[in-house]
Amino acid sequence: MHRCDDNMPFLLQYEHVAWYENGRVRILDRRIYPTEVRFVECVTYHEVVRAIADMVTQSAGPYTAVGMGMALAAYECRDKGKAEQAAFLKQAAYDLAHARPTTANRYGIITNHCADVAAQALENGEDPIDKIVEATVESLNRRYSTMQTVGDYLADLIPSGGTILTQCFGETIIGTVMRAARKQNKTFRVFCAETRPYLQGARLTSSCFAQMGFDTTVITDNMVAYAMQHEGIDLFTSAADTIARDGHIANKIGTFQIAILAKYFGVPYFVTGIPDQDKMSRQDIVIEMRDPAQVLSYRGIPNTVPEVKAIYPSFDVVPPHLISGVVTDQGVYAPYVLNHYFDRQVKAFY
Template sequence: MSKRDTTIPEIKESPLFWPARLKGDALLVLDETLIPRKLHYIKVKNTKQAVEVIRQMKTRAFGQFLVVMQTFLLEISNNKTASRDVLLTRIRAVADQLNSSRPTFPFEEVTALVVGWANQAVGQNLDIRTFVPRCIHGYLDGIRARRLERVRKIAEVLKDGDSVLTHCNVSGELAMAAYIAQQQNKHIHFFATETRPYFQGAKLTAWELRRMKADVTLIADNAVGSVMADGLVNKVIVGSDRSCANGDFANKIGTYQIAVLANEFQIPFYVLTQPSDKIKTGKDIPVEIRNPQELLTYLKKKVVSGVVSGFYPGFDVVPHELVTEAIALDTRA
């Protein structure tokens, strides 16, 4: 067995780790629906376009969080001549539009921060145009640093010889942890579910793991029980889109059955979470029901014959009893 490297390696960043950035008068958002064919950034210039990017799943999970936060920066920049009261009203309106873009995501928790900073600026007679952006940038800098720290924690969870199953995509963190593990001479294998109907596992997770030179095998979503029964997996690591006070969480549809199978086969189940006490239990999470056409068509062509209905909940809820460990990210300001 090779000797472990105990030094702290540099982290190689995945494009999915920070997929939305301001440049000039536009927010550049990585179009994840085009990966792996090409890396293309969509120019977002206002709240309406930001909401469309979110609803159309052009970016997901953490990318949508970045879009939400930076849309406020766009709107402040777009309203250079507005009075303080008009700008405050605009910030509140932007928050309302973003909050309604996807019901399962906890956008209200972060938009409330921005509205709070705007109210603080008005209450303390501060310049809202400089105070709010400074708060947003400082907050995002803190989130970035804590995410990088979590990448290192994930790398610690990865042990030499592990065979890890993952579902959907965790916005760069698992792939970056895999890179660290390689630098430490750990030999890790990954099983990525294809994650229908958007194929995030096939298009994103397998792609970014290979970019990091990690060993990865793509499996059908309905092969999870088989690979676990055959002893091919000894660890599960997934992300989450919403967390509850009791530890329940919501993630991409299909995560619940993976957790049940991991429990059946006594396989450790790890989840990356953003803890919140806004929702008590998983039963209180509003699960988004997506357009059935996303299930009934592929590349705009029908995959069924005749009149067939479709049912596509975008998420399912995993009870905390099935979680071995939550690797948390503190998103508080």
Template sequence: MIPTLTWTEKGVEFLDQTRLPLEETYVLATTYQEVADVITTMVVRGAPAIGVSAAMGVALGVKQSPATTVADLTPEFEQICRVLAATRPTAVNLFWAIARMREVYQKLSAKPGISIPEIREILIAEANKMYEEDIASCREMGKNGAELLPRSGGVLTHCNAGALATCGYGTALGVIRAAVEAGAEIQVYADETRPFLQGARLTAWELLHDNIPTTVICDNMAASMMRRGKIQAVVVGADRIAANGDVANKIGTYGVAVLAKEHGIPFYVAAPWSTIDMETPTGDTIPIEERPAVEVTHHGGKQLTPEGAGIENPAFDVTTAQYVTAIITERGVLRAPYPESLAELAATPAGA
């Protein structure tokens, strides 16, 4: 297990993903504001990990609050939630986690005579429960998706949807891990994923950590690799899935999906149920985060672009449902037509 984030008595400890793969260092966030900064600066990233990080940030903020009554704590609680919700707009897990913590808090605060220490303990326990649930859901997702991958061959992935993007095991990489554990002989091809290079820096690091053969390719090599027969399947993660099956994932995913369909290669999306947003009808209404221009203009502190050049840096793009072969969740594998399959699973109680 790669310790992406950990609750401690002093705060929330994060593996600093901005320094991988060359440095394995940790950052301790001792306030909820520092947790928010860790999320914004991508020290921690990946929709599931962002969600649990936010939940821990809420718990940390309440733990450190000087409030002695519920009346005093409630406005501070709402401020904590607002700060954390403002970090990254595309990953719906962020808002799901905050909403879950808010629901717990509202029930607690309505109880006559409840003490602030009791509220703190229960919120901390809820955040840690979400941590454990995330690992369990990733493992279940892996089992559900493993049989979709080839028993032998190349699998392309984009960005990092592994243990580093979750609390452990991973979504897309969890599917790959489960397939390998079941005996599949898979060669992973990891898109470098410009401009932040999550594939080159993170996916390659964690898969090699698990002795899974991995080859890093430039983003613009994917089409050629497909044409040469190197790729038998594509599996990626997601930051938000709309009710019609449209998928928001790291910028560049849409192009990979189009290429996969052109070459007759299955394109799978692996994500926990918390990433599915039934309140968002289509991908057209998913908010897309715009990242700082410096991520494009500079690399390793060195400027790459001329002064005055315009810069676009959307963090995500939307892959429309027509390019998605299947959506893999811990609750099952969904196929088109997605409005029907998603609605049916949404109406089914978890575990049924």
């Protein structure tokens, strides 16, 4: 089976994201990586839903996990009649897609396609489990190859020998921009904001860049202004969990304030990703509110006294006037004309 994860760091290899095999889905527990390399094993698709909701995998990881979760759902209902299997998989597609609300539209494209593939397999007398796994790997290949084009465009924007700042864990774009830079014989320094409260920038993004040989530095989230003022940041970049047609984007909480600082210091901010066809404007973006307890403690260690409260909006929204460009597979768009992305025929991404 052809795969597009060659020359990718550990975190971006398919089996190290989420993988179905023999009635189980193994998901790398990114909450504790790289302190430990441990996988969460799911034996029902509901456990996959819970793993996604509990942040066992984040960023683009759930795009793989929901597909593999559909294979597990097919395994669970394998002894039922065709009609019962179809109904079971339709429900699984909905449940997996809605594991996290902000990106339910994207997950749903994958899970509904898996349900359709399974239905066709049943009609053809084929194994729906195998066909769903194949469809999920094909989806991975589409995303990796499409994001390689995005990574090529982003690498063109980074000055050779320059310094970039990242926010959270952009996953696929991280691997593809590194492959593009190597192809161009381009080197650059990377500063990674740690991204509280889960520290994805510190634990995940910095690990990928460092493992691939890039000069990598982690800063706490409140050091961004200092780094822009004193460390020669040439470019700020992030992926986006949602890109609306009107140029608003949603990304990990904290992205908005970094974008404001970038504007103040004259540092261009380039968002990477594929616009969401069904998100017309800011009003279509749903912000997930997570359990405040995740702010009050980390890895079971309380950060506060019991009387203290917290809030945890998982994402915030960056308005288009703070974005220098949205880097897509069709090139770089000014955010105010992003809707023109859909003037061309759009290839399947998920």
